[in-house]
Amino acid sequence: MFRRPLLFALLALLPLLAQASGFSRLAEMTDKGFRVGAEARLxxxxxxxxxxxxxxxxxxASVSKIYLAAAALDRWGPQHHFTSRLVSTVEPDAEGSLPGDLVFDGGGDPALTSEDLWRLVQRLHQAGVRHVDGRLLVSQWRYGPVKCLTTDRCQAHSRVANAYSALLSSxxxxxxSWCVSVAPAASPGQPARINSCESQVPIVDIDNRVETKPDDSGTELNAERVLRDTGDVMLLRGQISTNALPRRVYRASSDPALQTAQTLLAMLEQAGITVRDGAEVVTTEPPESARELAAVDGESLQELLLRTLNYSNNFMADVLALNLVETPRADLEQAGAALEAFATGIPGHGPVTLRSGSGLTPENRTSAAGVNTLLESxxxxxxxxxxxxxxxxxxSNGVMxxxxxxxxxxQHxxxxxxxxxxxxxxVRAAGGYFRTRSGQWGVFSVLVNGTATTPWLNWRQVLDPLAADLEEMIDAH
Incomplete structure (x- = not known):
């Protein structure tokens, strides 16, 4: 009489137990107090x-970036390029003088580099411009400065010791991020030689307290970027051996638009193009009458996504997400709403909450089934x-x-x-595709979240059982 309800209950559990058996090793994480969501299917x-x-x-976490990648491909296609331009409402005269302001109209390129700016400056030089009789205006009318939503980014405005929490601008x-090169001096006891990575002369101020040590003494560097009344300063401490190779150090800037203005101004001067009234950041859109003097296309979207996902680049992911917003002055909440709209439009996806494309925002929520639905689509x-x-x-060849x-x-x-x-x-999460021994495609997603009582979680705790479980699924099919 009492055994029959128990038997029915066990029979009802059999499908769940059969499914969980595919993740038999990963399921042990739940016994340790972690919250786990996982799914693998053909x-x-x-x-x-x-x-x-x-x-x-x-x-x-950063598995959010696959939502960003899918939405970006859906919107623009793999061969889309973001274009950065130099424009003006006036034209240069016969002597190469531009009688007005020169405007940098940023196109929201998430991978804009110093090399791109240098190509842009060279094209301006080829157009005959030698002097700007006005200002260099850097226009972030599309978005910027973007309100920070995470502690790391908010603190990065005044002081930062990393590059991953960079602030955002179009x-x-x-x-x-600022980049400086640290190289040993000619002899021990002297300060190390420090220069900007992008310029012959330092663009950002440097507080250098790195000492050159004898051969094979080792290199130990501590770097912070701080905001002072005079602007950004790179604080560098430690030592470098005389026989050490130069080291590059990256730290997020306090204002990416101002960083671009200072970098572009330095490159104009190096190219022999003088700017009478210096550089300034504005949020106004160039007028329709502005004429293009020089332009440079960035990498294709498929190349941008390769960098964004392989290196889990938070700056690139959030800039791409901001570009999805069709109205100017975009913020991260609008970018998240655009991603949510894309995800919920996938049939069968289910609930999703996205506050950023990078996944830095801890409020992002989805399910393993939802991630797999996206992957399948x-x-x-x-x-x-x-x-x-x-x-x-x-x-087998992961960047990470x-x-x-x-x-x-x-691995293969x-x-x-x-x-x-x-x-x-x-949080440790993973999602993607697998190929079985017979060549069938499958999708899998694993989301492991800790709690206040499970503060410690490393990747081996998740990847080791996940790899073993997936191996059995691949071999069995």
Missing amino acids: LGSGETLGAIEPERQLSP VGVNFG LYHRPALFPSFVAALQSP RFIRQGSPTF HVMLKTGTLNRPVA
């Missing part, structure tokens, strides 16, 4: 190979899928060293994007 037959609460809403250059779009899957990493593990099966049959957050709770 794309041809739709067969579910493993699942652990696949509808559970969890933080995806005219940002070098991923919103791209698989069925042959014009977009090659560019999309190429932006993911294969563990920590994923270069697992068996040869895992899987393409994935990972995500990491450590605050306010630990």
Whole structure:
């Protein structure tokens, strides 16, 4: 009498247990107090190979970037280029003097570099301009300065010791970060030689307290960018050996638009183009009467996505997301809304919350089933899928060293994007595609979130069981 309800309950659990068995090792994370959502299934037959609460809403961290990649490809296509221009409402005279302001109209290129600015300056020089009898105006009318939504970015305005929390602007250059080169002096005891990576002379102020040490003494550098009354300053401490190679150090700037203005002004001067009244950042759009004097196209979108996802570049991801907003003065909440609208438009996706394209915002939420639905939708779009899957990493040759593990099966049959957050709770997430032994395509997603009582989580705790579970699925089919 009492056994029959128990038998029915066990029978009802059998499908769930069968699904979870596909993630038998990963399921042990739930016993340790972690919140887990996971799903793996074949794309041809739709067969579910493993699942652990696949509808559970969890933080995806940088796995959010695959939503950004899919939305960008859907909007623009793989061969889209963002264009940066130098324009003016006046034309240069016969002597090469521009009797007015020169305007840099940033096109929202997330990978705009010093090399691009140098090409732009050379094209201006070829157009005959030698002197600007006015100002250099850097126009971030599309968006910028963008309100910060995370602690790291908000603190980065005044002081920062990393490059990943760079602030955002439609005219940002070098991923919103200053770069300085640290090289040893000729002899021990002297200060190291420090220069800007992009210029013959320093563009950002430098407080150099790096000492040159004898051969083979080792190199130890500590670098911070701080905002002072005079502007950004790179604080550099430590030592470098006389026989050491130069080291490059990147730190987020306090104002990416101002950084671009200072960098572009330095390059104009190096090219022999003088600017009478200096540089200024504005938020007004150049008038329709402005004439293009020089322009440069950035890399194609498929190349941008390769860099964005392979290196998990937060600056690039959020700038691309801001470009999805069709109205000027965009902010991250509008960018997140554009991504949400794209995701919810995918049939069967389910609930999703996206506050940024980078995944830096801990409020982002999705499910393993939702991520797989997104992955499947791209698989069925042959014009977009090659560019999309190429932006993911294969563990065997991953840019991120920590994923270069697992068996040869895992390393050579899987393409994935990972995500990491450590605050306010630990997050390790992964999603992507796999190919079975028989050549079938499959999708998988794993979201592991810690709690206040599970503060410690490293990648080996997640990747080791995930790799072993996926290997069994790949070998079994």
